[in-house]
Amino acid sequence: xxxxDEDGLKRTxxxxxxxxxxxxxxxxxxxxxxxVFWLAISGIFAKYPEYLALFAALIGAILFFTFSIRVTDGxxxxxxxxxxxSFFLVFFIAYATNSxxxxxxxxxxxxxxEFIPILGxxxxxxxxxxxxxxxxxxxxxxxxxxx
Amino acid sequence: MRQTIKALGWAIRFLWIIVLLLPVxxxxxxxKLAEPGNIGIREPEVxxxxxxxxxxxxxxxxxxxxxxxxxxxxxxxxxxxxxVFKTFSSFVPHVPAGTTWNSSYQVSLxxxxxxxxxxxxxxxxxxxxxxxASFRVAYVIAFGVSTNFSQPWKAPFHNLxxxxxxxxxxxxxxxxxxxxENHANFPLEGEFLLEVYNNRSRxxxxxxxxxxxxxxxxxxxxxxxxxxxxxxxxxxxIRLSFDGVKIYETEWIPG
Numbered sequence: 001x002x003x004x005d006e007d008g009l010k011r012t013x014x015x016x017x018x019x020x021x022x023x024x025x026x027x028x029x030x031x032x033x034x035x036v037f038w039l040a041i042s043g044i045f046a047k048y049p050e051y052l053a054l055f056a057a058l059i060g061a062i063l064f065f066t067f068s069i070r071v072t073d074g075x076x077x078x079x080x081x082x083x084x085x086s087f088f089l090v091f092f093i094a095y096a097t098n099s100x101x102x103x104x105x106x107x108x109x110x111x112x113x114e115f116i117p118i119l120g121x122x123x124x125x126x127x128x129x130x131x132x133x134x135x136x137x138x139x140x141x142x143x144x145x146x147x
Numbered sequence: 148m149r150q151t152i153k154a155l156g157w158a159i160r161f162l163w164i165i166v167l168l169l170p171v172x173x174x175x176x177x178x179k180l181a182e183p184g185n186i187g188i189r190e191p192e193v194x195x196x197x198x199x200x201x202x203x204x205x206x207x208x209x210x211x212x213x214x215x216x217x218x219x220x221x222x223x224x225x226x227x228x229x230x231v232f233k234t235f236s237s238f239v240p241h242v243p244a245g246t247t248w249n250s251s252y253q254v255s256l257x258x259x260x261x262x263x264x265x266x267x268x269x270x271x272x273x274x275x276x277x278x279x280a281s282f283r284v285a286y287v288i289a290f291g292v293s294t295n296f297s298q299p300w301k302a303p304f305h306n307l308x309x310x311x312x313x314x315x316x317x318x319x320x321x322x323x324x325x326x327x328e329n330h331a332n333f334p335l336e337g338e339f340l341l342e343v344y345n346n347r348s349r350x351x352x353x354x355x356x357x358x359x360x361x362x363x364x365x366x367x368x369x370x371x372x373x374x375x376x377x378x379x380x381x382x383x384x385i386r387l388s389f390d391g392v393k394i395y396e397t398e399w400i401p402g
Contacts, residue, residue, distance in 0.1 A: 112281075112291035118166055125162035132155040139148050 016071075023070030030066050034059045048104060054096045061088055079137030086130035093122050173284050176212030185209045188252075195333040198390040202254040208239065209247040214285035216242040221252065224277040227267065227300075231277070233260060239282075258392040267300060268394045269307045271330055274300045301330035304394050309385060312399050319376045321352060325387060326367040335360040337390040343374055343399070344384045351378040358389075 038059065045051050065085040072078040094100075100119035103112045180186070191204035210216050219239035224231045235254050242248040261267045279293035307327035314321050321343060329335050335358060342353040352374030360366045379401055387395040 108296070109292055109294045112289075112293075114289040114291070115170070115287065117287040118169060121162055121166050125159050125166065128155055128159045128162070132152055132159065135148060135152050135155070139152065142148075 019073060020071055023067050023073075026070050027063055027067040031059075031063050034062065047106070058092060058096070061085075061092065076137055076140055079133050079140060082133035082136070083130045086126045086133060089126045089129075090123050093119065093126070169285070169287065172213060173288050176214050176284060177290075180210060180212045180216075182211065185211055193333065195336075198259065198337070198392055199255055199257040200333065201256075202252075204252040204254075205249070206252060207247055207249045208242050210242045210244055212284070213244055215244050217283045217286055218289070219280075219282035221280045222278070223254070225256075226275040226277065227272065229275075258390065258394075267302060268392075269302055269304045269327070271302050271305050272300050273297045301332065303329050303331035303333075303335055304389070305330040307387070307395050309387075309395075309397060312385065314374075314401050316376065319373055320371050321374050322369070322371040323385070324367065324369050326365070328365045329360045329362060332362055334362055335366075335389070339368070340388040341370055341372070342386045342388070344386065345378050345380040346382055346384075347380065349378055351375040351383070 038055065041055070042052060045055075065081055065088070068081045069078055069085070072081060097115075097119055100116035101112065101114045103110060105111075186208050187206065189205040189207070191202055194201050208216065208219070217240065219242065220236065222234060222236045224234040226232065233256060235252075237250065237252045239248055239250060258268065266272075274297070275295055276298045277293070277295045279291065281289060281291035283289040304327045307325070309323050309325050312321065312323045323341070325341065337358065339356045339358045340353060341356075343351050345351050352372055354370050354372035356368065356370070358366065358368070381400065383399045383401065385397050385399050386393060
């Protein structure tokens with residue numbers, strides 16, 4: 001029995017290798033694009049390391065969710081990660097943008113930008129993404145063959 | 148279910164397109180607005196009359212951007228030693244795209260208000276000026292800038308002193324010299340009133356004089372006037388006023 005289980009695990013792992021490689025490749029491409037973007041903005045935001053730290057956290061989360069969603073493609077976990085990503089983005093956007101009011105101090109001036117309506121649209125888009133993920137999970141579950 | 152998922156997908160794409168395009172188009176609109184000649188201040192008019200200093204600065208906003216500007220506000224506050232004693236504000240509610248708004252920034256400061264703020268009339272000092280400006284573009288994105296800076300204050304009655312006060316009991320006349328320097332940018336023109344009060348706060352003599360002191364000019368006046376000798380007490384108060392505003396007060400003990 002134990003021998004059979006071991007063989008089953010091995011077969012599942014071997015079958016998963018192409019999916020893992022594909023997920024790693026896509027994550028690497030996304031990471032490369034984000035790295036180029038990071039290099040482009042790090043010069044501009046060099047004076048504000050707190051924003052760079054937040055951007056680094058966002059890049060880390062995007063790469064994690066990209067890999068997780070790709071590697072769990074074809075399973076119900078994929079939709080779990082999609083919903084989790086949407087909720088993460090809601091909280092992250094609200095936190096990183098200080099609820100839609102950003103302020104910086106430079107050369108003795110305090111510059112403030114308030115964009116609460118746009119933040120509202122972003123959160124709405126993320127929540128719709130979570131709802132879409134949930135519906136896709138229900139559809140996936142209803143279409144999956146029963147054991 | 149599939150149709151709903153598809154509709155949600157399109158709604159999400161549409162929302163993200165708006166979220167990304169709106170700030171870009173607002174930035175482009177501001178870029179157009181920031182072109183030379185679109186926002187400007189015309190020559191301000193400065194006047195001093197009726198015991199009040201007034202400044203009128205006409206300004207215009209030519210909104211050449213794509214979006215309406217709204218809730219534009221410019222506030223200037225004047226403070227001295229961590230205390231704000233005057234705030235001026237100008238509010239422009241709405242400048243539609245493609246139109247020009249003409250208005251004027253009005254500042255009026257009565258001498259009485261300056262006098263009530265710790266010796267500003269008689270001492271040069273540094274004032275703390277606070278400035279904040281804000282406006283909203285397309286009704287969704289608001290921008291604001293604020294700063295504080297120090298500005299030298301030039302007192303109109305700088306170094307006001309009454310070095311000597313004399314009293315001649317035979318003529319019942321009090322004599323004194325009052326001097327100051329007008330460091331302000333405007334001439335002082337008005338009634339200069341000298342009063343003497345006894346310790347029961349009763350006025351026992353006064354002298355009114357019309358003065359005209361140019362900007363950055365010194366002033367020195369010698370005065371002699373009669374006082375009610377029966378009302379004289381141990382210590383008197385000499386009060387100087389300009390255009391009805393008390394600017395200086397000192398004690399005098401008759402010799």
